[in-house]
Amino acid sequence: MLLEVRDLHVEFRTREGIAKAVNGVTYSVDEGETLAVLGESGSGKSVTAQAVMGILDTPPGRITGGRILFQGRDLLTLKEDERRKVRGARMAMVFQDALSALNPVLTVGDQLAEMFTVHRGASRKDARAKAVELMDRVRIPAARERAGQYPHQFSGGMRQRIMIAMAMALEPALIIADEPTTALDVTVQAQVMELLAELRRELRMGLVLITHDLGVVADVADRIAVMYAGRIVETAPVHDLYRAPAHPYTQGLLDSIPRLDRKGRELYAISGLPPSLTAIPTGCPFHPRCPRARDVCRTDDPPLYEVSADRRSACHFWRETLRKEPLDAPR
Numbered sequence: 167m168l169l170e171v172r173d174l175h176v177e178f179r180t181r182e183g184i185a186k187a188v189n190g191v192t193y194s195v196d197e198g199e200t201l202a203v204l205g206e207s208g209s210g211k212s213v214t215a216q217a218v219m220g221i222l223d224t225p226p227g228r229i230t231g232g233r234i235l236f237q238g239r240d241l242l243t244l245k246e247d248e249r250r251k252v253r254g255a256r257m258a259m260v261f262q263d264a265l266s267a268l269n270p271v272l273t274v275g276d277q278l279a280e281m282f283t284v285h286r287g288a289s290r291k292d293a294r295a296k297a298v299e300l301m302d303r304v305r306i307p308a309a310r311e312r313a314g315q316y317p318h319q320f321s322g323g324m325r326q327r328i329m330i331a332m333a334m335a336l337e338p339a340l341i342i343a344d345e346p347t348t349a350l351d352v353t354v355q356a357q358v359m360e361l362l363a364e365l366r367r368e369l370r371m372g373l374v375l376i377t378h379d380l381g382v383v384a385d386v387a388d389r390i391a392v393m394y395a396g397r398i399v400e401t402a403p404v405h406d407l408y409r410a411p412a413h414p415y416t417q418g419l420l421d422s423i424p425r426l427d428r429k430g431r432e433l434y435a436i437s438g439l440p441p442s443l444t445a446i447p448t449g450c451p452f453h454p455r456c457p458r459a460r461d462v463c464r465t466d467d468p469p470l471y472e473v474s475a476d477r478r479s480a481c482h483f484w485r486e487t488l489r490k491e492p493l494d495a496p497r
């Protein structure tokens with residue numbers, strides 16, 4: 167296993183109290199595998215990724231429990247200088263906003279070249295050649311000339327390609343991409359996503375793809391982890407999850423996107439709002455919004471039940487969902 171996150175807990179000290187942003191997240195990514203992490207805004211997707219990368223804001227954030235195993239080593243016990251070596255060289259991150267992730271006063275070529283001079287001890291000349299090669303690889307036209315330009319001189323889509331090039335520069339084993347295409351136009355989104363998927367295949371990297379777009383997931387991911395209120399509520403191979411979700415929240419998400427195979431059917435909307443992280447409901451945290459909720463859901467926190475060898479669902483009544491019993495008004 168490349169990456170294993172086990173029972174991770176992260177809290178933030180806020181004015182309203184302790185915000186429990188991550189509450190026992192468990193997921194894993196195999197070598198060369200793509201795991202999509204899906205969930206509404208505030209469900210803890212980015213905070214989990216920041217904890218894995220070792221770039222969490224501490225304070226106000228704090229990891230209060232769990233383990234993060236990367237290539238068999240527990241990252242949470244590493245010293246900061248060891249951690250820094252892992253980051254960049256063996257795992258890298260692609261962010262939503264390239265403009266704030268790139269250095270505005272360095273040319274793109276210099277920033278890429280720095281990866282090789284700093285981490286690999288390459289000469290300036292070799293590093294420069296590698297930078298141009300990378301820009302070619304992420305299909306930036308006229309790479310040699312454009313290497314001398316600054317980030318703001320590139321379009322959003324091209325900048326995103328540059329950030330992908332930075333992340334891939336040292337051929338890491340794992341890339342975490344946090345909403346890498348959200349800020350782009352729809353057509354550019356598809357191109358950038360395609361590039362990312364293609365490079366991942368070529369370099370056989372593991373990829374954690376954070377997104378709230380169920381549409382992109384089906385084409386690029388092997389497995390999905392669905393998050394709600396700082397925990398994983400369902401994990402499954404992509405196609406199983408699409409065909410038959412095993413958690414009412416996942417079912418709600420799927421029923422709320424237009425799908426060709428369901429043309430003419432009315433779109434469903436999940437009622438209510440995500441919970442406040444300083445006051446997560448007792449029992450199943452989804453119960454105030456769940457159309458299947460019963461008394462037991464208000465008191466008993468569901469474990470991640472084993473649905474099959476490679477599927478889990480944190481719902482007491484996953485069988486009903488799996489049988490495709492329709493959702494209706496809360497009981």
Ligand SMILES: Nc1ncnc2c1ncn2[C@@H]1O[C@H](COP(=O)(O)OP(=O)(O)OP(=O)(O)O)[C@@H](O)[C@H]1O
Pocket residue numbers: 178179180185187205206207208209210211212213214223226227378443
């Ligand atoms: N720097 C911070 N200070 C205080 N609270 C924070 C901080 N960063 C995150 N949080 C808390 O953690 C929660 C989860 O945030 P996170 O960024 O992981 O959500 P997300 O699932 O990535 O959402 P989105 O889809 O909007 O990116 C937030 O709602 C917030 O309460």
Ligand code: SF4
Pocket residue numbers: 413414415450451452453454456457458459460463468480481482483484
């Ligand atoms: S445990 Fe109960 S409230 Fe939670 S998702 Fe399942 S049915 Fe809904």
Ligand SMILES: [Mg+2]
Pocket residue numbers: 211212213344
């Ligand atoms: Mg986020």
